[in-house]
């Protein structure tokens with residue numbers, strides 16, 4: 001898997017790989033100076049990118065997560081039931097939107113761009129709007145879908161929210 005150690009989206013897939021007990025090799029990508037071979041694999045130019053043993057190459061964490069769950073189903077992270085699966089995808093998407101804004105704010109703080117008040121406010125506003133939605137959902141249940149086990153939605157939320165602490 002092509003990744004970056006400080007990438008929350010890479011963390012999401014590392015959790016999947018670990019939970020599914022799959023052997024894998026990590027290749028760190030220089031995100032400041034992206035190598036051409038990486039850009040050839042990833043049209044979006046972002047980590048994670050997963051390359052399976054047969055050469056199947058997938059970019060975008062949600063596509064990778066779905067591919068892993070279909071190809072290596074144990075344990076399952078997406079419910080089989082259509083309605084439940086949709087709920088799971090909805091919470092995963094919301095978590096990833098939170099993750100997008102957390103990583104953008106993190107990069108902004110890292111680069112210390114003083115002309116960035118507009119973007120800082122934009123990211124902070126969205127983060128502050130989304131966090132209570134997760135908080136509310138988890139007040140009455142241990143997991144986002146309310147069941148007995150975690151799903152892809154919880155893996156995504158955990159990966160991104162953990163980034164707020166680094």
Ligand SMILES: N[C@@H](CCC(=O)N[C@@H](CS)C(=O)NCC(=O)O)C(=O)O
Pocket residue numbers: 004006007008009010031045046047048059060061062096100103
């Ligand atoms: N939608 C993508 C987002 C991935 C993403 O934002 N990756 C960040 C690191 S956490 C990245 O590679 N940033 C480098 C860049 O955008 O140039 C996914 O789910 O994989």
